[in-house]
Amino acid sequence: MSLQPGPAEDGVLAEAGRYVVNGLIATCVHYGALLFNMDVLQIASAGVANLCAAVVGITASFMGSRYFVFRRHRSGLLEQAAKFALLYGAIALLHGLALYLWTDLGQLDYRPGFVIALVLQVTLSYWGNKRLIFR
Numbered sequence: 001m002s003l004q005p006g007p008a009e010d011g012v013l014a015e016a017g018r019y020v021v022n023g024l025i026a027t028c029v030h031y032g033a034l035l036f037n038m039d040v041l042q043i044a045s046a047g048v049a050n051l052c053a054a055v056v057g058i059t060a061s062f063m064g065s066r067y068f069v070f071r072r073h074r075s076g077l078l079e080q081a082a083k084f085a086l087l088y089g090a091i092a093l094l095h096g097l098a099l100y101l102w103t104d105l106g107q108l109d110y111r112p113g114f115v116i117a118l119v120l121q122v123t124l125s126y127w128g129n130k131r132l133i134f135r
Contacts, residue, residue, distance in 0.1 A: 015069060019126060022064035030057025046110040047100030054092035070134030080133055087128040091121050
């Protein structure tokens with residue numbers, strides 16, 4: 001099976017569908033790592049626990065983006081990985097800040113805060129991946 005898309009798989013809707021699937025998988029990986037950090041490791045700060053979990057989710061997202069979502073790309077692996085790391089590092093900091101403000105300062109449940117931060121993440125990541133990394 002080839003990783004290069006055929007004509008029927010090359011459209012915007014197909015790409016968006018792959019992006020959603022990849023995002024759901026990466027989100028589950030990220031959230032699973034957050035639960036592990038909060039409940040098993042008992043990291044006191046939801047912001048810190050989420051920042052650590054984001055690294056795991058970001059890695060899953062990069063692999064899926066490169067090999068599943070945006071299969072037609074011109075840049076090499078290292079160039080894309082560096083750009084992706086910068087973009088997702090910034091997004092992870094924003095995500096961590098949002099959860100810190102919501103949970104640590106606001107004293108609210110971290111689960112809804114995660115969803116709010118996730119909306120920001122999805123919006124910024126699709127735009128950045130499409131326009132800056134996997135062109």
